Amino acid sequence: MKNLNAFYTKIENFFFRQDNQTEFLSFFRIAIGIVILLQFAAVLPDFEKLFSSNSIIPQDIMSVFTPDWLITFSKIVSFLQTLGIEESATMAITKVSFITLCILIITGFYSRISALLLLILQIALLKGSSFFAYGADFFTSMSLFYLILFPADQHFSLRNFIFGRKPGHSNITPVKRLFQIHISIAYFFSGLDKALGFNWWNGESIWKAIHLPYSNRDLNIDFSWLIEHSYLISLIGWSTIIIEICYPFFIWYKPTQKTWLFFTVSMHIGIALVLNLYYFSAIMIVWNITNFYFEQSDKKTVTSSKKKISAEYIPKQVGS
Structure with a gap:
């Protein structure tokens, strides 16, 4: 009980x-x-x-x-x-x-x-x-x-x-948790969908994506050299699957939260630069930072506040 x-x-x-x-x-x-x-x-x-x-x-x-x-x-x-x-x-x-x-x-x-x-x-x-x-x-x-x-x-x-209003005080935690769970589910099933096929494992999806008519139009990167290093294309596909399907597990785990946030944001920066999907990538980066970046800073603030209170409280006890 x-x-x-x-x-x-x-x-x-x-x-x-x-x-x-x-x-x-x-x-x-x-x-x-x-x-x-x-x-x-x-x-x-x-x-x-x-x-x-x-x-x-x-x-x-x-x-x-x-x-x-x-x-x-x-x-x-x-x-x-x-x-x-x-x-x-x-x-x-x-x-x-x-x-x-x-x-x-x-x-x-x-x-x-x-x-x-x-x-x-x-x-x-x-x-x-x-x-x-x-x-x-x-x-x-x-x-x-x-x-x-x-x-x-x-x-x-x-x-x-x-x-001239003062900031209001309302419990925003339920909506925040809904938002965090939403993005976690979205990444997990996106990664699961990629993992069920073979195109992402062998790099075919990556190769097709970077050669779409609207892709790579701004930087004009020459990807022809990847033909001789096809393992790199497969590695990018595997990395994408791992980042997405493992997102709900590592983004909620405090020791790996910051690292997984960096991986996810980096993935979307790559999508923006290579596939020219700027607005989609920007929204996803905003979603990630909104949901989990400030969790880190808030954790540090709470910890530092506790240390400060303890440091001020102990000398008073000793002095009395």
């Missing part, structure tokens, strides 16, 4: 223990806001070609794969046209709204409401043009979802500065 109570207490402390460490909230809000803003700025010159009625892929074709009940950007445009609002005006309002909401999130001015509105707008754009979507878009949606759950504008925010 005692062992069961002790186990229950550990579970309860893990999910609900008050966490006074809040730096990760400001980092996550600002970093994700900047990444989403930069991603949208990159799409902005081609916005009409992707989302208008004259898009590269006709809206009729893309709507075939979209449920009727789902609100998409094309449906919003059609609805506003019935009210006398032209498509060009809707396009302009959408661009200004998207950028404004990103700035509100970055500055911390009612970031939860801004994240909710931006999530609705982002999903409407994403689901209405699914042919143009890739991993970064889905992780953008999930990032905005966590910004809705987190009270990210309670610290280092424009809202507090304008209204």
